[in-house]
Amino acid sequence: MLGSSHVKNRSLQFSLPFIIRFQLLIFYFCLGFSFYHCHFEKIPEPNINPKDQTQILDSNVFPSHLEWSKIKETVWIHRSFGTFGGKVYSANGLVVLSNKGAVVIDTPWTESQTEELFSDIKTKFQKEVLFLLVTHAHDDRMAGVPLFHNRNIPVYSTSLTAKLAKERGLGKTNPILDIQTRFSLGQESVEVFFPGHGHSADNIVVWLPGTHILFGGCLVKSLDAEDLGNTKEADLNEWPNSVKRVLSRYPDAEVVVPGHGDWGKLDLLRHTIRLLVTPNH
16 A cells, blocks of 8 residues: 555656646747747738828828928928828928028928927027028918918018919918029028929029028929929929029039928939920829
């Protein structure tokens, strides 16, 4: 009896640790499989169309704040966001800083983002806005014009832009840019140039001779652009000639800022011409 009991006890001693080890093995296997499944399983990526880098994924992804990019200490891009054709896009404008104050080239796409523009210029640069230049009569250029009026800040444009803006309910501008094309800002200066019909009948560009920066606006496409975007008011035959006039007038431009997309060099102008002369434009 003692021998039988001894054998039985040894069997229990053997079986119990074995069972525990087996259960632990199963537990760690399940834990490891769960971790692998959660962290290493390939997650399907969204189907992003890279055709235009300025396009945000969909209308539900709408950045609520301005984005700022420094080109020079005295020249910054303000990037705002708006909708066109049911999709969200970014739009570029400029802020030029001088010892006298700040000049804004084109407003953000919405009034709320324009309010943010004023706040940022005050806090970020400690400057007051001297005046606004509008490069053509579209809402991605001048949706915030009423807020400039509320602050008694002058808004300048060409006479054609003023006429079109009034017809479209985009706000009132002072049409002095047909006559006064250059503004002195102390150590900085700003020049405007109308090259002819392109993206729109009234599109102008802005040249900063002190920094060799050219704001091409919507006349100029970014290098990532594979098409011409909104051509509803464009003159596709005259547009390349207008871009060539800009290229001829400002061959020393070191930075070119398009209306949408990333800034670059003079190759943005050449790229725009290529888009215009291809058979499928």
